[in-house]
Amino acid sequence: MQLDMDSVPSTVEDAVDRLIAGMDDDELLSVRDGTCDSPTQLHHFVGRGLRNNWSLWSADTPLLRDAVFTYRIGHADDISSLILSWTFAKARGEDFDPIAYCQTFYDHWEKIGTTSIEAGSYKGPLPEDEEKPDAEG
Numbered sequence: 001m002q003l004d005m006d007s008v009p010s011t012v013e014d015a016v017d018r019l020i021a022g023m024d025d026d027e028l029l030s031v032r033d034g035t036c037d038s039p040t041q042l043h044h045f046v047g048r049g050l051r052n053n054w055s056l057w058s059a060d061t062p063l064l065r066d067a068v069f070t071y072r073i074g075h076a077d078d079i080s081s082l083i084l085s086w087t088f089a090k091a092r093g094e095d096f097d098p099i100a101y102c103q104t105f106y107d108h109w110e111k112i113g114t115t116s117i118e119a120g121s122y123k124g125p126l127p128e129d130e131e132k133p134d135a136e137g
Contacts, residue, residue: 008053008054010066011066012066015050016083016090032091051077051079051080056079060124065122067079072102072106072116073105074119075109075120078102082102
């Protein structure tokens with residue numbers, strides 16, 4: 001995978017597009033044919049690179065702010081999981097509802113009495129509307 005880790009995307013959707021663009025034909029084929037059948041296979045290696053090099057642990061970056069305001073998630077693991085899962089779906093030509101996908105994170109953090117935003121490192125301005133966005137469909 002060829003990624004310019006010094007050039008940080010400003011939105012989650014841009015991050016997905018960059019990952020797709022950075023995949024070579026063999027990588028795309030392995031995602032499409034099921035050889036690499038799960039985003040979790042990439043979570044520890046590619047995901048760690050995203051979390052560290054795209055500043056997902058920082059206090060406030062455009063990418064992190066987009067995740068907070070658009071998807072109401074702020075924990076680096078949640079953001080990288082969203083990016084990788086969306087990338088897999090897009091590479092396979094599958095529909096993907098990022099808000100519905102984030103419901104797992106909302107439920108997880110609610111069980112332990114917090115939110116993904118509170119559990120993450122984000123320290124920028126918060127969305128005025130604290131409610132979770134509605135899933136499409």
